[in-house]
Amino acid sequence: MTTTQQIAAGQTTEPTKVQGPLGSLLSLVMDIGLPLGTYYLLKNAFGVDVITALIVSGLVPAARTIWTTVRSGKPDQFALAVLIVTVISIPITLLTGSPTFMLAKEGLGTATLGIYIAVMALRQQPVMTAAFKPFIANSVRKSAAWDEFMVSSPAFRALLVRANMVWAIGFVVEVAARLLIVFTQPFDTAVWATNIPLYVTIVGCSIVQRRWLVPVAAMVNTAAGEK
Structure with missing residues (x-):
């Protein structure tokens, strides 16, 4: 809802x-x-x-x-x-x-967010980087390594772009699932059930994004000399 x-x-x-x-x-x-x-x-x-x-x-x-x-x-x-x-x-x-x-109408905002993330990712400006960074670059040296890679490493940025696209696709799929629930389920059921696709999306995207964020973390850790 x-x-x-x-x-x-x-x-x-x-x-x-x-x-x-x-x-x-x-x-x-x-x-x-x-x-x-x-x-x-x-x-x-x-x-x-x-x-x-x-x-x-x-x-x-x-x-x-x-x-x-x-x-x-x-x-x-x-x-x-x-x-x-x-x-x-x-x-x-x-x-x-x-x-x-x-x-x-809640799907309008989520769809807009998914499209925005996708467009910015295609422009090589992954907007969810701020959400990823605190979990990976959680020390001064790691943060410095992250910032350096963002400037100097196309491979590093490409990994982040792909992780962003996971969320862009996930949010668009979430909208489709939400609308399916709204228009096929009894209204009182839809009121609470429309929350389910969001949390399935969050869990699913969090798992899938690891394919690209694990290498990102490895690059940062190696450059910072930390594990």
Whole structure:
């Protein structure tokens, strides 16, 4: 239900910080559990109509996206785009009276992200490098080696481009799976089931990307003289 908002919130967090288990659990509750709980509570316990329940439940991750952007101290274009899509979708949903649109529109942000990653990768500007670097270049010497390879090694950059393309393809596939769920499953099922493709995508891409990130890590470790 909040795929693109979850991604945007992740994009705005500082890349050098790695969440601990408690922080990750809290983020999971905020991004999925709280919106879903809010939706079902409003709809089933208080008899709120479906569209209103969807809109209110979607405000939680939207607020988190704004908060992480403010906390990072710098604007994030993708997060801003997600918020714009969310704001625009609310009056459209109210005018059309289609709660299905409210679920389906999340795919717009994810598809845009996938296309953006692919285009930048093809331009030899892998935008997810900032997400990869903290896990691989986790020391001063490794960071220096990473930066040097980014400037001087086409082979190094090619590996990162391929790892980026894994995520670009994954996000586009996620959109197709989301739309399939939205238009083939009962609405109450689709509300929670549309979260499944995102997490399958994250796990799948994290596994597949190793084919290219393992050699990246090996190059960095060798150059830095560390393991």
